[in-house]
Each structure stands twice: as structure tokens, then as C-alpha cells.
Amino acid sequence: SQQGEEDPQALSIQEGENATMNCSYKTSINNLQWYRQNSGRGLVHLILIRSNEREKHSGRLRVTLDTSKKSSSLLITASRAADTASYFCATDEAPTPLVFGKGTRLSVIA
Amino acid sequence: EPEVTQTPSHQVTQMGQEVILRCVPISNHLYFYWYRQILGQKVEFLVSFYNNEISEKSEIFDDQFSVERPDGSNFTLKIRSTKLEDSAMYFCASSGPYEQYFGPGTRLTVT
Numbered sequence: 001s002q003q004g005e006e007d008p009q010a011l012s013i014q015e016g017e018n019a020t021m022n023c024s025y026k027t028s029i030n031n032l033q034w035y036r037q038n039s040g041r042g043l044v045h046l047i048l049i050r051s052n053e054r055e056k057h058s059g060r061l062r063v064t065l066d067t068s069k070k071s072s073s074l075l076i077t078a079s080r081a082a083d084t085a086s087y088f089c090a091t092d093e094a095p096t097p098l099v100f101g102k103g104t105r106l107s108v109i110a
Numbered sequence: 111e112p113e114v115t116q117t118p119s120h121q122v123t124q125m126g127q128e129v130i131l132r133c134v135p136i137s138n139h140l141y142f143y144w145y146r147q148i149l150g151q152k153v154e155f156l157v158s159f160y161n162n163e164i165s166e167k168s169e170i171f172d173d174q175f176s177v178e179r180p181d182g183s184n185f186t187l188k189i190r191s192t193k194l195e196d197s198a199m200y201f202c203a204s205s206g207p208y209e210q211y212f213g214p215g216t217r218l219t220v221t
Binding site: 013031033035041042043045048088095097099100101102103 | 143154155199208210213
């Protein structure tokens, strides 16, 4: 298992602004996944990017991956209050267990 | 869209009691997992299960824990004698070859 670490730890923005969160990891990966967790709730799978991909889009989400720097970023465009949550990256793919970092707590203020 | 379900959503138990947490994975998935998250801390891996046996487990998954797939649809986590420090959210997940999909969790409170 390989660990992702997110930064910043906390991010507060106004509704309508873009939010960027970063993830770093230590060793080679097959893929990287981003998850969202609303307070006290389950983990929602957002997007998976493979090691041979550099960028992937899903709605208002854009994920980039730089394997040379062992880093990934998650961009949420035109943020909404409902985007308020913690965001986690995790590396590896099934059946290897995922290892989560502490996450980035995003607060979107209406 | 298929989803992982978990019951109960909240379980309160007394220290020393046995609890069973239940999960119904996505039907065509082959790999199953339990994770836990102590309040304010990281999500931690407990155990993975494939082909009716444990494929990997963490140090947290000691002899007090066991998993079972009793009937081909349910996947259960049993804690034999709960401790105060077992209080946490417990998440079940299942996967095919790629993404892991998580259930909504069971909040276990040990008093």
C-alpha cells in the first residue's frame, strides 16, 4: 500500500471560486483515486486517474497527475456550498488496500 | 446505480459485548474490505477478503476481529469483546479490478 498526503490541510473559499487541493505520494503507482467525505458520512469515490494519464475531467472536477513529481491535484471549479467536505487521495488499485492521508477540509462559504 | 449498503447506521454497545456489523457489497464485485475511522483521524484499513478468505489484514485486525461472507451477499465484521477504543466509524468497501466503493458506514459507540 502506498500513502497519499494532501495539502493544504484546510481551505476556505467563497462560493463560485475554484478550489485546488494537492496530493503527494512516495513510490510508483498504478493509479490514484480521489474521495470526498462529508462530515461523519461515508467516502464517495470521485475520480480515478491512471499512471499513464496526465489529466482527467468529470463535471466540475479536474484531476492532474505528475508521476515525475509523484503528485496529483484536484481542482473543483465554480465551487458550491455543497462541496464543503473533506477530500482524500489514495493510491493503488484493487485488490490492494487503500491508504488514506489526513485529507483536505474544504469549506465553501455562501 | 449500484451501491454498498451497511447496517446498522449506528450501534451502541457496552464494553465486552460482541457486535456484528453488516455490509452488502455491490453484487458483481469480488473484493471486499473493512476500514475504520476513529473520530478526527485517518481512515485505516482493517482487512480485505477475496475468494472466501482473508487476503490481507492490518495490525489493528487482531484476534478480537473476524470477517465472514455467510451467504454470498452479506459481508460481516464481528468484534468479539468490544473495547472503548473500538468506538469509530466502520466502513465496508467492495471493488472489481479498479475503484473501491465505500458504504455509508456504521458508527459504533462502545460505552
